Amino acid sequence: MRELTYSEAVREAMSEEMRRDPSTFLMGEDVAVFGGVWGVSEGMLAEFGEERVRDTPISEAAIIGAGLGAALVGMRPIVEIMFGDFLMCGGDQIVNQAAKARFMSGGKAHVPLTIRVTTGAPGSAAAQHSQSPESWFMNVPGIKIAVPATPADAKGLLKTAVRGADPVLFFEHKMLYGETGSVPEDADFTLPFGQASVVREGSDVTIIAISIMVRKALAAADLLAGEGISVEVIDPRTLVPLDKETLIQSVAKTSRVIIAHEAHLRSGPGAEIAAVLAEEAVEYLDGPVIRIGAKNVPLPYSPVLENFVLPGTEDIVAAVRLLVRR
Amino acid sequence: MDKQTYSPELLTHLFRQMTLVREFELRAIAERRGGLIPGFIHSCVGQEATAVAACAALSQQDVITSTHRGHGHLLGKGGDPKYMMAELAGRSAGYCLGRGGSLHIADFNLGILGANGIVGGGFPIAAGAALAFQMRKEARVALAFFGDGAINEGTFHESANLAGLWRLPVIFFCENNLYGEGTPQHKQAPITDLARRADGYGFPGVIVDGNDAIAVYEATQEARRRALAGNGPTLIEAKTYRFRGHYEGDPQVYREPGELEAWQARDPVPAFRARLLASGLYDEAQLAEIEASVQAQLDEAVAFAAAAPAPAVEEALQGIYADTHEGLVF
Structure with missing residues (x-):
C-alpha cells in the first residue's frame, strides 16, 4: 500500500467523493486559490473549478449555515473552518441549527454536512488558534465528532462523513498534517463511526x-x-x-x-x-x-x-x- | 385594479389564507388558554398580508426559512392547519411528531425549511439553499422571512454579503413590525428604513406597505423575477405591525398610546375584504362562505389535535441521527 500524508489523505477523500457525487462541494476561507491555509485542498480548484471549490468571505456563520441550507435541499457540502477556535463564530449554526434540524423536524431533515476543522496547538499560535474544542460539542446531541489520528483513518472516516446523512465535526490535528502512513487506494474505502x-x-x-x-x-x-x-x-x-x-x-x-x-x-x-x-x-x-x-x-x-x-x-x-x- | 391584473383564484387564495392565518392564531391562543397547547405562542395577528402574499408569489418548489412568529409563513406556504395544531399540542400526529412545537415546524415537501427559535438563525440556511439551486441550475428561490429585530444579528450581515457576492437567488423578506421583542425598532437601529441596508451588499432594497397584500405580492414577484434572472437577492422591507404581544402573556408595556389603535384601523384582513367587495368581483355571501369554510377547517384541526394521542415516551430517543449505533453512547 502506498504512503500518503494525513493532509494528502484528507484531500484524496474529498476529491474521490467529489468525483463520485456531483452534489458534493467544498467551501471555506482560502480553500480554492490558496489551496487551504493548511494546504489540504491544493490542486482541487484546478480539477473541480470554482463552482465546486469555493473561496468564501470570512464569515463562519454563513459558511456553516449555508452548508446546512444546501444540505437540507439535497447537496452534500464539505465546509472548512480554518481553526477550531473559530467554530464559536458559527456556533449557533452548529449547535442550534445543524445538530437539531433532524430531531426538531420529527426526523424529516437530512443533514449530510461535513464540517472539516483543524484542532490542536501548532506551536506558538497562542490562545485563540490552538484549542482542541471537541468536547464543547460532545454535550450537543445531534452532531457526530470524528478525531482521526492517522492518514488512513482520516481518509476512511472523512468519506463516511461525506456519505452520511448527519452533521459531522471532523477534527484534523494541525500537527498531524505531515504525518505519513499507508492509505488504501480503494475509492470505496470507508471506516465506520463508533469503531475504536x-x-x-x-x-x-x-x-x-x-x-x-x-x-x-x-x-x-x-x-x-x-x-x-x-x-x-x-x-x-x-x-x-x-x-x-x-x-x-x-x-x-x-x-x-x-x-x-x-x-x-x-x-x-x-x-x-x-x-x-x-x-x-x-x-x-x-x-x-x-x-x-x-x-x-x-x-x-x-x-x-x-x-x-x-x-x-x-x-x-x-x-x-x-x-x-x- | 385587481380586476385587470389578478385572477379570481389568486384573490380568493389571498383572502382565504389571510383569514385562515388570523383565525388559526386566535384559535391557537384560545387553545393555549384552554390547556391543549403547552408551549409559547408568538402570534402574527396583524401581519397576515406579509406572510400570505409573499408566499403566494413563490412556487411550490421555492423554499422559505421562517421565524419564531412563523404560523402565517407556514400556512402561506401550504402548511396544513391540522398538523400544525397537532404539533402545537405536542402530539405525534403533528408536523414534527411533537418534538419541535411552534418554533420548529418544518415540511421539506412544502419547501418549509423550518421555523426558527433563534432570531436570525434562518439567514445562512436560506443562502445555502439558494446556493444549491444556483449550482444545480434550478429555477427556484429561497425566501428568508425575518423581523426588524433579526436584521441586527450578525448572520444577516454575513448572509446578505455572501448572497450579494455570489448573486444567489434569495429574497430577504423583512417584516418590520416596529418591535424586536419588547423594544421598539428605533431603539434597536439608527435608521428606520431598513431596506437601505441592502445598498451595502450591492442589491436593491425596497419598501412596501406590509398591510397591503397586493403590494407585498407584487414586490415579492419582482424580487423572484430578479433572482431567477440571475440578478441576485432583493431585500424587501414590509412595514407592518403586530397587534398582540411578542408572545402570549407579554404585558406589552412598551407600546405608545394610540399606536395599536392606529394600526388596527389599517388591519390587513378587513382591508383586503373591503377591497374585494369594492372591486365588484365578490359579494358578501361569497366572502362569508369562505370565512365559514375557514372556521370549519379550524374546527377540524382543533378536533384532530385534541384527539391525537400523546407521543410514547420512547419517541424522545428517536430521530436524532439518520442511523442508530446499537450499544454505543450517543
Whole structure:
C-alpha cells in the first residue's frame, strides 16, 4: 500500500467523493486559490473549478449555515473552518441549527454536512488558534465528532462523513498534517463511526489516546516496553458515537487506564470516557482512571510556557509508572 | 385594479389564507388558554398580508426559512392547519411528531425549511439553499422571512454579503413590525428604513406597505423575477405591525398610546375584504362562505389535535441521527 500524508489523505477523500457525487462541494476561507491555509485542498480548484471549490468571505456563520441550507435541499457540502477556535463564530449554526434540524423536524431533515476543522496547538499560535474544542460539542446531541489520528483513518472516516446523512465535526490535528502512513487506494474505502482502533496491543495498562495523543502514547509505549511494562493503545477515532465496548474490553484485560487528549483537562473528552468507565467498567479497575490533558489555562504563546501547559509523552510515561507501581 | 391584473383564484387564495392565518392564531391562543397547547405562542395577528402574499408569489418548489412568529409563513406556504395544531399540542400526529412545537415546524415537501427559535438563525440556511439551486441550475428561490429585530444579528450581515457576492437567488423578506421583542425598532437601529441596508451588499432594497397584500405580492414577484434572472437577492422591507404581544402573556408595556389603535384601523384582513367587495368581483355571501369554510377547517384541526394521542415516551430517543449505533453512547 502506498504512503500518503494525513493532509494528502484528507484531500484524496474529498476529491474521490467529489468525483463520485456531483452534489458534493467544498467551501471555506482560502480553500480554492490558496489551496487551504493548511494546504489540504491544493490542486482541487484546478480539477473541480470554482463552482465546486469555493473561496468564501470570512464569515463562519454563513459558511456553516449555508452548508446546512444546501444540505437540507439535497447537496452534500464539505465546509472548512480554518481553526477550531473559530467554530464559536458559527456556533449557533452548529449547535442550534445543524445538530437539531433532524430531531426538531420529527426526523424529516437530512443533514449530510461535513464540517472539516483543524484542532490542536501548532506551536506558538497562542490562545485563540490552538484549542482542541471537541468536547464543547460532545454535550450537543445531534452532531457526530470524528478525531482521526492517522492518514488512513482520516481518509476512511472523512468519506463516511461525506456519505452520511448527519452533521459531522471532523477534527484534523494541525500537527498531524505531515504525518505519513499507508492509505488504501480503494475509492470505496470507508471506516465506520463508533469503531475504536486497537493501535497497539498490551497487557498491563490501557491508554485511550485521542488525535495527536495516539502518537505520543505510542512513543510512551515504546519507552515503557524497555521497563517491562506492556501498554495497550486504543484510539476511539470518533467521540460521538463512542465505541465504549472496545474501551471496556481493553480495561477488562489490563485493569488500568489512562485517557490522554490535548484538550483542556476539565470537561475534556476524557471526562466523558472516565465517567463511562466508572459506570460500566469499575469492577475491572485496579486503580483510578487517570486523565491527561492540557492544563486548565488558555494556551500561552511562549514555547516554554506552551510546552509546560500541553500534555506530552513524558506525562503519559509518568502516569503509567505511577499506575503500574501502585 | 385587481380586476385587470389578478385572477379570481389568486384573490380568493389571498383572502382565504389571510383569514385562515388570523383565525388559526386566535384559535391557537384560545387553545393555549384552554390547556391543549403547552408551549409559547408568538402570534402574527396583524401581519397576515406579509406572510400570505409573499408566499403566494413563490412556487411550490421555492423554499422559505421562517421565524419564531412563523404560523402565517407556514400556512402561506401550504402548511396544513391540522398538523400544525397537532404539533402545537405536542402530539405525534403533528408536523414534527411533537418534538419541535411552534418554533420548529418544518415540511421539506412544502419547501418549509423550518421555523426558527433563534432570531436570525434562518439567514445562512436560506443562502445555502439558494446556493444549491444556483449550482444545480434550478429555477427556484429561497425566501428568508425575518423581523426588524433579526436584521441586527450578525448572520444577516454575513448572509446578505455572501448572497450579494455570489448573486444567489434569495429574497430577504423583512417584516418590520416596529418591535424586536419588547423594544421598539428605533431603539434597536439608527435608521428606520431598513431596506437601505441592502445598498451595502450591492442589491436593491425596497419598501412596501406590509398591510397591503397586493403590494407585498407584487414586490415579492419582482424580487423572484430578479433572482431567477440571475440578478441576485432583493431585500424587501414590509412595514407592518403586530397587534398582540411578542408572545402570549407579554404585558406589552412598551407600546405608545394610540399606536395599536392606529394600526388596527389599517388591519390587513378587513382591508383586503373591503377591497374585494369594492372591486365588484365578490359579494358578501361569497366572502362569508369562505370565512365559514375557514372556521370549519379550524374546527377540524382543533378536533384532530385534541384527539391525537400523546407521543410514547420512547419517541424522545428517536430521530436524532439518520442511523442508530446499537450499544454505543450517543
